[in-house]
Amino acid sequence: MARRCTTVPGFGTCCRAAQQGLLNQTMVITDSRGNKRCAECSTVQSTSRDPRKAGRTVFQFRFHKSSECGIGPGGCPYLQGGAGAGARPLAQRGQLQLAAPGNF
Numbered sequence: 001m002a003r004r005c006t007t008v009p010g011f012g013t014c015c016r017a018a019q020q021g022l023l024n025q026t027m028v029i030t031d032s033r034g035n036k037r038c039a040e041c042s043t044v045q046s047t048s049r050d051p052r053k054a055g056r057t058v059f060q061f062r063f064h065k066s067s068e069c070g071i072g073p074g075g076c077p078y079l080q081g082g083a084g085a086g087a088r089p090l091a092q093r094g095q096l097q098l099a100a101p102g103n104f
Contacts, residue, residue, distance in 0.1 A: 014041035014059035028069050038069035 017023060024042050031037050039061065046056045066072040 012059070013039075014061050017041040018043075018059075026064055026069050028071065036066075036069075036071050038064040038066050038071055040064055 011019075013029065014023075017027060018041070022041065024040065026038055026040050028036050029039050042060050042062075043057050044060045046053055046058045048054050048056075
């Protein structure tokens with residue numbers, strides 16, 4: 001489950017990804033420690049027990065293996081077969097920089 005940060009103003013990671021057209025795609029983000037991470041934002045229907053919130057469309061944030069975004073040892077997209085079976089070419093993945101560290 002994604003953490004919520006209420007002390008940092010601005011939109012969350014998934015909202016920014018949606019604005020940039022990066023929903024349902026793996027993307028490289030920079031976390032609050034400056035590390036590059038592979039992640040994906042998508043939308044799902046809420047399963048809240050509260051009848052007022054149930055069924056609403058909400059964001060779902062997930063981390064992926066670094067190799068899926070070409071990060072880390074053996075993950076270079078330029079090497080034949082080194083990017084992993086599920087990796088997409090670099091041109092098809094998005095890059096999202098967090099303006100507010102830790103806001104995801």
